[in-house]
Amino acid sequence: xxxxxxxxxxxxxxxxxxxxxxxxxxxxxxxxxxxxxxxxxxxxxxxxxxxxxxxxxxxxxxxxxxxxxxxxxxxxxxxxxxxxxxxxxxxxxxxxxxxxxxxxxxxxxxxxxxxxxxxxxxxxxxxx
Numbered sequence: 222x223x224x225x226x227x228x229x230x231x232x233x234x235x236x237x238x239x240x241x242x243x244x245x246x247x248x249x250x251x252x253x254x255x256x257x258x259x260x261x262x263x264x265x266x267x268x269x270x271x272x273x274x275x276x277x278x279x280x281x282x283x284x285x286x287x288x289x290x291x292x293x294x295x296x297x298x299x300x301x302x303x304x305x306x307x308x309x310x311x312x313x314x315x316x317x318x319x320x321x322x323x324x325x326x327x328x329x330x331x332x333x334x335x336x337x338x339x340x341x342x343x344x345x346x347x348x349x
Contacts, residue, residue, distance in 0.1 A: 247297060248337035254296055278329070291332030294325075 257277070264270045274292055281290055295301055307321045314320060330346045332338075 245297065246338060252336070274329075278331075289331060289335040291329060291335030293328040293332050297336075 259270055259273060264273060278290060278292065281287060305323065305325055307323060328346065333340065333345065
């Protein structure tokens with residue numbers, strides 16, 4: 222039993238050291254994040270929420286010292302997640318089969334540049 226605990230603690234220490242030395246693919250310095258939750262009673266549809274965030278973006282860009290601005294539904298390493306069920310028309314699930322639940326994250330056109338995330342292939346994001 223002691224041997225199993227010794228091996229387990231060694232693996233945990235190794236994993237923790239690996240995490241400490243991991244370099245994220247974004248710049249975390251000089252980043253300010255703010256959580257905004259919109260009440261469903263006032264913002265009942267996507268259009269009203271999008272209008273709010275467009276106005277927020279315009280107001281935030283006028284603050285002295287703001288160089289880049291990006292909006293996202295989830296911050297990296299936040300431990301949170303968004304998910305949506307996916308169903309295919311005309312394709313029923315088999316007995317005991319669960320529908321796929323992909324993780325989703327929305328961000329606007331300024332997010333990648335604000336976080337200094339390089340685009341390795343393809344094109345940038347346009348719109349929100």
